[in-house]
Amino acid sequence: MNHEERLARQKNIRNFSIIAHIDHGKSTLADRLLEKTETVSSREMKSQTLDSMDLERERGITIKLNAVQLSYTAKNGEDYTFHLIDTPGHVDFTYEVSRSLAACEGALLVVDAAQGIEAQTLANVYLALDNDLEILPVINKIDLPAADPDKVKQEIEDVIGLDASEAVHASAKAGIGIEEILEQIVEKVPAPTGDPQAPLKALIFDSHYDQYKGVIVNIRIVEGTVKPGDKIRMMATGKEFEVIETGVFTPNISLRDELSVGDVGFLSAAIKNVGDTRVGDTITNAKTPASEPLPGYRRLNPMVFCGLYPIDSSKYVDLREALEKLELNDSALEYEAETSQALGFGYRCGFLGLLHMEIIQERIEREFKIDLITTAPSVVYNVVTTDGKELKVDNPSMMPDAQKIDHVEEPYVKASIMVPNDYVGSVMELCQQKRGNFITMDYLDASRVNIIYELPLAEIVYDFFDQLKSSTKGYASFDYELIGYKTSKLVKMDILLNGEQVDALSFIVHRDFSYERGKAIVEKLKNLIPRQQFEVPVQAAIGQKIVARSTIKSIGKNVLAKCYGGDISRKRKLLEKQKEGKKRMKQVGSVEVPQEAFMAVLKMDED
Amino acid sequence: MRGMYIHIPFCHQICHYCDFNKVFFKNQPVDEYIESIGNELSILVEEGHSFKNLETVFLGGGTPTSLSEKQLDRLLEIIHQYVDIGSLKEFSTEANPDELTSGKLSVLKNGRVDRLSIGVQSFDTELLKRIGRTHGADDPLKVIKEARQLGFENISIDLIYGLPGQTSKQWEDTLDKALSLELPHYSGYSLIVEPKTVFYNLMNKGKLPLPGEDIETSMFSMLIDRMEAAKRQQYEISNFSIPGKESIHNLIYWENDEYAGIGAGAHGYLKGKRYANIGPLKKYMENADNGTRPIINQHEVTKIESMEEEMFLGLRKTAGVPFNSFETKFGKTLLEVYGVVIEDLSNKGLVEVAEDSLKLTRKGIFRGNEVFQEFLK
Numbered sequence: 004m005n006h007e008e009r010l011a012r013q014k015n016i017r018n019f020s021i022i023a024h025i026d027h028g029k030s031t032l033a034d035r036l037l038e039k040t041e042t043v044s045s046r047e048m049k050s051q052t053l054d055s056m057d058l059e060r061e062r063g064i065t066i067k068l069n070a071v072q073l074s075y076t077a078k079n080g081e082d083y084t085f086h087l088i089d090t091p092g093h094v095d096f097t098y099e100v101s102r103s104l105a106a107c108e109g110a111l112l113v114v115d116a117a118q119g120i121e122a123q124t125l126a127n128v129y130l131a132l133d134n135d136l137e138i139l140p141v142i143n144k145i146d147l148p149a150a151d152p153d154k155v156k157q158e159i160e161d162v163i164g165l166d167a168s169e170a171v172h173a174s175a176k177a178g179i180g181i182e183e184i185l186e187q188i189v190e191k192v193p194a195p196t197g198d199p200q201a202p203l204k205a206l207i208f209d210s211h212y213d214q215y216k217g218v219i220v221n222i223r224i225v226e227g228t229v230k231p232g233d234k235i236r237m238m239a240t241g242k243e244f245e246v247i248e249t250g251v252f253t254p255n256i257s258l259r260d261e262l263s264v265g266d267v268g269f270l271s272a273a274i275k276n277v278g279d280t281r282v283g284d285t286i287t288n289a290k291t292p293a294s295e296p297l298p299g300y301r302r303l304n305p306m307v308f309c310g311l312y313p314i315d316s317s318k319y320v321d322l323r324e325a326l327e328k329l330e331l332n333d334s335a336l337e338y339e340a341e342t343s344q345a346l347g348f349g350y351r352c353g354f355l356g357l358l359h360m361e362i363i364q365e366r367i368e369r370e371f372k373i374d375l376i377t378t379a380p381s382v383v384y385n386v387v388t389t390d391g392k393e394l395k396v397d398n399p400s401m402m403p404d405a406q407k408i409d410h411v412e413e414p415y416v417k418a419s420i421m422v423p424n425d426y427v428g429s430v431m432e433l434c435q436q437k438r439g440n441f442i443t444m445d446y447l448d449a450s451r452v453n454i455i456y457e458l459p460l461a462e463i464v465y466d467f468f469d470q471l472k473s474s475t476k477g478y479a480s481f482d483y484e485l486i487g488y489k490t491s492k493l494v495k496m497d498i499l500l501n502g503e504q505v506d507a508l509s510f511i512v513h514r515d516f517s518y519e520r521g522k523a524i525v526e527k528l529k530n531l532i533p534r535q536q537f538e539v540p541v542q543a544a545i546g547q548k549i550v551a552r553s554t555i556k557s558i559g560k561n562v563l564a565k566c567y568g569g570d571i572s573r574k575r576k577l578l579e580k581q582k583e584g585k586k587r588m589k590q591v592g593s594v595e596v597p598q599e600a601f602m603a604v605l606k607m608d609e610d
Numbered sequence: 611m612r613g614m615y616i617h618i619p620f621c622h623q624i625c626h627y628c629d630f631n632k633v634f635f636k637n638q639p640v641d642e643y644i645e646s647i648g649n650e651l652s653i654l655v656e657e658g659h660s661f662k663n664l665e666t667v668f669l670g671g672g673t674p675t676s677l678s679e680k681q682l683d684r685l686l687e688i689i690h691q692y693v694d695i696g697s698l699k700e701f702s703t704e705a706n707p708d709e710l711t712s713g714k715l716s717v718l719k720n721g722r723v724d725r726l727s728i729g730v731q732s733f734d735t736e737l738l739k740r741i742g743r744t745h746g747a748d749d750p751l752k753v754i755k756e757a758r759q760l761g762f763e764n765i766s767i768d769l770i771y772g773l774p775g776q777t778s779k780q781w782e783d784t785l786d787k788a789l790s791l792e793l794p795h796y797s798g799y800s801l802i803v804e805p806k807t808v809f810y811n812l813m814n815k816g817k818l819p820l821p822g823e824d825i826e827t828s829m830f831s832m833l834i835d836r837m838e839a840a841k842r843q844q845y846e847i848s849n850f851s852i853p854g855k856e857s858i859h860n861l862i863y864w865e866n867d868e869y870a871g872i873g874a875g876a877h878g879y880l881k882g883k884r885y886a887n888i889g890p891l892k893k894y895m896e897n898a899d900n901g902t903r904p905i906i907n908q909h910e911v912t913k914i915e916s917m918e919e920e921m922f923l924g925l926r927k928t929a930g931v932p933f934n935s936f937e938t939k940f941g942k943t944l945l946e947v948y949g950v951v952i953e954d955l956s957n958k959g960l961v962e963v964a965e966d967s968l969k970l971t972r973k974g975i976f977r978g979n980e981v982f983q984e985f986l987k
Contacts, residue, residue, distance in 0.1 A: 560827040560976045560977070563979060569615050578983045581983055
């Protein structure tokens with residue numbers, strides 16, 4: 004392809020993504036766009052083509068990104084190439100969202116015609132505005148009886164300040180408005196502006212590991228071109244590779260001779276480690292490199308840490324292999340070996356957030372068949388000791404003795420919670436309970452409020468969102484961003500089983516809540532840990548001081564004293580089942596502790 | 611093969627806790643079923659099994675006494691046709707107190723049945739009603755008196771503890787009444803709520819007030835103490851007798867020996883294979899009547915499995931697993947195979963290495979499952 008052909012093609016490229024709240028119909032709309040442009044025939048259409056992992060389908064969220072090329076012949080008779088770039092739908096993955104938005108010139112803002120804008124959507128709209136995207140409002144589910152498009156339009160104008168007068172009225176489910184959306188993309192989303200003759204600048208917005216091709220890097224070409232045989236350099240890591248294949252997803256892999264400005268596709272270059280292809284990094288040509296990388300790259304730091312231990316200690320090596328394999332595909336996952344007195348050998352792992360943690364844990368159990376003990380998630384504390392040293396502590400059991408601590412700082416987030424005004428009271432009560440500082444409250448319209456709180460990250464990492472949903476009957480939506488560290492009166496609480504401290508059960512708690520929490524946790528553990536061979540005291544302690552105590556009773560009777568007749572195989576099965584159940588418990592000293600107990604320390608408030 | 615179990619899957623009333631293979635008596639092909647049992651026996655004989663030197667025959671259910679006198683008579687006639695009754699050491703039947711009429715008792719006596727296992731369950735009228743039994747608290751007394759007059763001496767009753775709403779006092783009263791009968795044998799079972807029972811459904815609805823583990827434990831303890839005080843020795847976790855009156859048939863199970871299981875849904879152990887018969891009556895009868903073994907599955911027990919079974923069945927007996935019989939059966943000593951497990955269990959105080967056998971301790975009896983599962987791979 005020569006320069007003129009490239010420019011002609013570039014003129015008709017449109018890159019966009021879809022911003023929507025969970026359940027507002029993003030995946031269904033994506034499906035319709037693929038169908039309408041005959042990228043995927045309706046016959047081979049699985050519902051929600053873009054969500055490819057089983058887990059994603061099950062949870063109804065997108066975890067890994069996808070980009071699909073669509074061909075569209077517009078009403079003006081010209082052929083256009085669209086790239087639809089999917090974005091993950093969860094706060095844990097905000098940075099990935101921002102990078103995939105940076106790969107676009109436009110975004111469809113999908114808002115449910117009955118529910119209006121949600122906090123998550125708003126956060127992503129701001130990300131899109133930061134990236135100078137042209138935003139096309141789409142009011143979806145227009146066919147619902149409760150749809151109120153005028154109200155939603157007004158909200159879009161009031162809250163975001165966008166002109167919503169040309170917002171498409173659509174129903175992705177019923178196929179209404181799809182063509183209009185495609186036409187608006189042609190008309191309103193700008194064509195990519197880069198120069199195909201300039202040195203290569205390709206933005207990495209995702210990557211995944213393929214066992215045959217190595218890392219497949221999802222890229223958006225901003226300047227220049229790239230083709231097989233080119234020597235490329237990752238500008239942040241300095242690593243160089245030779246391109247083997249270039250192509251696009253249609254949505255299956257389709258090889259192309261080159262990728263030029265505006266193209267959204269992939270390249271493979273026998274890259275063995277996903278860590279070499281960091282999201283947000285710029286790929287350039289090693290021979291004629293660009294002078295500056297694209298803006299916006301930052302290294303992702305895990306926010307939440309927990310210990311992962313195999314229940315069966317002999318699976319330690321298997322667990323390492325599982326983490327190695329997952330890491331290939333997940334540059335945000337961090338892990339290092341750690342040892343717990345109670346749990347033996349395991350790994351301390353860092354995650355972007357709770358969802359990320361649960362996904363990794365679930366994949367290890369499902370795909371690698373390793374039963375795990377997960378210790379309660381912890382944030383990273385800044386501990387300043389009396390001799391002026393500063394320590395980062397991501398494992399409560401590593402907290403220094405209280406006498407040696409001058410003060411402890413913990414990460415805070417700014418949380419914005421959108422809720423109908425009937426629930427303002429319950430949201431504030433919850434935030435107060437979570438040690439929140441009220442900042443402000445804005446009325447979005449007559450009935451909806453955006454409440455801003457500063458909250459300790461530690462208080463929201465576990466089940467804050469679940470609690471928020473249940474205290475607002477599901478109406479609240481929630482988003483947060485990290486705002487830095489603040490000093491708090493925090494203490495370490497230890498748990499003793501049978502007089503022995505169990506390091507994996509230690510947790511950090513605010514001094515003012517410590518007695519209450521101690522009492523609740525020993526009760527909870529008493530109920531979670533089954534009866535043992537002998538009576539086991541459960542104690543909660545701060546330093547040397549015991550603040551709460553309960554007792555697990557000894558087993559009374561555990562024997563089949565039933566008339567089973569000659570059915571021996573049934574007896575056998577019953578014993579096997581009991582034995583299996585026992586295997587899922589961890590022997591801690593002389594006490595058998597079930598998996599759930601280790602998470603219990605954080606899941607307190609529902610009781 | 612040392613024994614034979616014959617399953618009579620009919621009941622006039624279904625108990626709330628029962629999950630055995632059973633159907634309501636009404637409108638069932640009972641006569642035909644009895645003939646099918648004969649057909650199954652004849653198939654086994656054709657396959658080369660012999661019933662000539664059996665020690666025991668056991669009629670169980672369901673309820674064998676749901677049969678009419680005539681049907682019972684025909685069943686016994688068939689058994690006599692295949693089994694050498696003279697060689698039997700024990701010929702038992704299960705019986706419901708309110709169904710054991712003098713007529714049926716005579717039929718059983720004439721058929722050489724010499725042991726009755728009566729399903730009493732409780733001597734508390736209220737409780738009996740609540741668990742779906744049709745008899746009253748006094749029925750067993752009358753029946754036992756009559757049976758004794760007819761010459762039945764070897765009589766056992768079944769009792770259940772841990773019933774919904776049952777108090778320790780009620781259990782104590784039941785034990786008192788039971789022991790006042792001075793029977794040679796008693797069984798005391800704890801209630802296990804199984805799927806597909808009335809109790810299970812109630813439990814899921816939160817409407818089954820079970821006494822709980824602590825009370826159940828003390829009931830078990832009371833059972834053992836009362837029985838021992840009355841010279842009824844605990845010879846198996848749930849069974850008590852005066853010496854020499856142990857149930858030989860049940861000992862066959864616990865000694866890991868072979869037995870035929872006859873009838874719909876019956877389980878057997880023949881020539882190294884454990885098998886289960888087809889449960890649904892129609893299908894069972896079709897097969898038996900067409901000359902094919904009516905089995906739904908069978909499994910050749912491996913040597914390791916057999917050793918495991920030797921342990922988890924044998925340890926149910928208070929006499930335990932004798933070292934010499936283990937070695938004779940498997941060609942290895944018990945300590946060679948399970949030394950590590952035994953040491954661990956013995957340190958926990960759950961088993962005791964006696965002079966010639968391995969036994970549960972009293973603590974081990976209460977926590978038998980913890981012991982048994984250690985012998986599984």
